[in-house]
Amino acid sequence: MKILVKKGNLAEAKSQAIILTFFEDQKKLAGAALQIDQKSGGLISELIKNRDFEAKQSQVSVIYTRDLLPAKRIALLGLGKSAEADLDKIRGAFAKVMQHLRSINIKEAATSIDWKLIAETKEKIVQAVVEGALLGLYQYNPYKTVGREDIKEMEQLNIICEGKDFNLIEKEVKKTQIITGAVCFVRDLVSAPSNEMTPSILAKKAQGIGRKKGITCKVLDKARMKELGMNSFLSVASGSNEEPKFIILEYSGAKKSEAPIVLVGKGLTFDSGGISIKPADKMDEMKTDMSGGAAVMGAVMAASNLQLPLNIVGLIPATENMLGGTAYRPGDILKSYSGKTIEVINTDAEGRLILADALSYASKYKPAAIIDVATLTGACIVALGDDVIGMLGTDDKLKSEINRAAKATGELVWELPLWESYSELIKSDIADYKNSGGRAAGTITAAAFLSKFVGDFPWVHLDIAGPAWRAKDITYIPKGASGVTVRLLVEFLRNRVKK
Numbered sequence: 001m002k003i004l005v006k007k008g009n010l011a012e013a014k015s016q017a018i019i020l021t022f023f024e025d026q027k028k029l030a031g032a033a034l035q036i037d038q039k040s041g042g043l044i045s046e047l048i049k050n051r052d053f054e055a056k057q058s059q060v061s062v063i064y065t066r067d068l069l070p071a072k073r074i075a076l077l078g079l080g081k082s083a084e085a086d087l088d089k090i091r092g093a094f095a096k097v098m099q100h101l102r103s104i105n106i107k108e109a110a111t112s113i114d115w116k117l118i119a120e121t122k123e124k125i126v127q128a129v130v131e132g133a134l135l136g137l138y139q140y141n142p143y144k145t146v147g148r149e150d151i152k153e154m155e156q157l158n159i160i161c162e163g164k165d166f167n168l169i170e171k172e173v174k175k176t177q178i179i180t181g182a183v184c185f186v187r188d189l190v191s192a193p194s195n196e197m198t199p200s201i202l203a204k205k206a207q208g209i210g211r212k213k214g215i216t217c218k219v220l221d222k223a224r225m226k227e228l229g230m231n232s233f234l235s236v237a238s239g240s241n242e243e244p245k246f247i248i249l250e251y252s253g254a255k256k257s258e259a260p261i262v263l264v265g266k267g268l269t270f271d272s273g274g275i276s277i278k279p280a281d282k283m284d285e286m287k288t289d290m291s292g293g294a295a296v297m298g299a300v301m302a303a304s305n306l307q308l309p310l311n312i313v314g315l316i317p318a319t320e321n322m323l324g325g326t327a328y329r330p331g332d333i334l335k336s337y338s339g340k341t342i343e344v345i346n347t348d349a350e351g352r353l354i355l356a357d358a359l360s361y362a363s364k365y366k367p368a369a370i371i372d373v374a375t376l377t378g379a380c381i382v383a384l385g386d387d388v389i390g391m392l393g394t395d396d397k398l399k400s401e402i403n404r405a406a407k408a409t410g411e412l413v414w415e416l417p418l419w420e421s422y423s424e425l426i427k428s429d430i431a432d433y434k435n436s437g438g439r440a441a442g443t444i445t446a447a448a449f450l451s452k453f454v455g456d457f458p459w460v461h462l463d464i465a466g467p468a469w470r471a472k473d474i475t476y477i478p479k480g481a482s483g484v485t486v487r488l489l490v491e492f493l494r495n496r497v498k499k
């Protein structure tokens, strides 16, 4: 959908539907709403008086203007109680109204933004409105061939403003479109089925990003990884006929001498569990096991489009985890890229094996920080549910930066402890470590395992097993791939610039 910023007055806008926001506890109409109510002979106040519209969070009521206004319809949008309003409620409400208008075959709408909605900067409010609208309208339908003519699409949203805000809004809309574009790019990658999102195809997508200014993309093939000794990663790949790829995206937005931020993403294009095979139920969802890798690609892409003055590296080990005569086995001992040895207890604990080599590889950049993103453990869903990202790490400052970005973006993050004692659970009798510590504290022992392969750099691990894939629609995340952590990482990076 296109978003155009226009100078003018909403009451004068010729539009299919003008969107007006209201609070539940709002005593009287003000601003554009008051003007429109007066011009339309009290259309809005009548609805409110009769309590057809109570302005509950994300409530939508559409009324016809019957030529009393240039606009054909008014869409009243509820924002709930004013004291409880925040950026995420704004995102959710704008997603809802746009989805509603789309469902009644409207292709174009107009709104203006009330700066008094919440106590946030104008930039953040514009961002929330645009994110809500664009992320909420996302749909994935490249494989639908029957009934394509019924697919509805919103084409245009006009943001009408006073002249003095025009530049600010236009600039912020552009930035937000870069971010939502990256989120939707990631949703597309994750939604794609594993037969059409192999490691090679994922690598091609990364090379596509690499054609952008300031980014280079290198892809290490199997032979090169063998030379380098990435045996932990290669063992996971050994059961698959698809060649593994180690994707390296380097974005240079700052001086060469400046230490980069390294983002590492788990890129399992399909996780069958390997010899320790998963149950059939929901195995199809394991096409999403590259969500972390995709999110890293999206974040690097957005950072470059925003021209952030930072150096950023994205590392994405990409492979399938399959079974077969050449597959790795429980009991195998692997020599990782770092030289440390790993006893395989469970071939389904494969994410940590590929990340181990990628995290060790990150050391060569002498990074300012390392953040890895992975659909790593089912245990994280047990602990925190479907909505929440699990965070573990060794650096309090980096964790607080992530927490700050989480609050701004509404991507919920909760920290789990990573005390040294948990490392006892991943000690192997005959190798340095084992790849599974059993059921207890599964998310933590996975992170403890990763920590053994991170050099002496500030590091945070984000487990997105829950929120990467949504079983049902929630506010501005239509069911399916969420693109989670793209906005979180971009916000984190933008905050790094401001320092």
Ligand code: BES
Residues within 6 Å of the ligand: 271, 289, 346, 348, 349, 350, 351, 375, 376, 377, 378, 379, 435, 436, 437, 438, 442, 465, 466
């Ligand atoms: N990719 C899975 C984790 C996962 C499960 C993500 C459900 C999203 C939804 C991961 O590779 C895995 O299988 N982890 C095992 C680890 C165990 C064998 C130690 C798990 O969580 O059961």
Ligand code: MN
Residues within 6 Å of the ligand: 271, 273, 347, 348, 349, 350, 351
């Ligand atoms: Mn697995």
Ligand code: ZN
Residues within 6 Å of the ligand: 268, 271, 289, 348, 350, 351, 375, 376
């Ligand atoms: Zn996995």
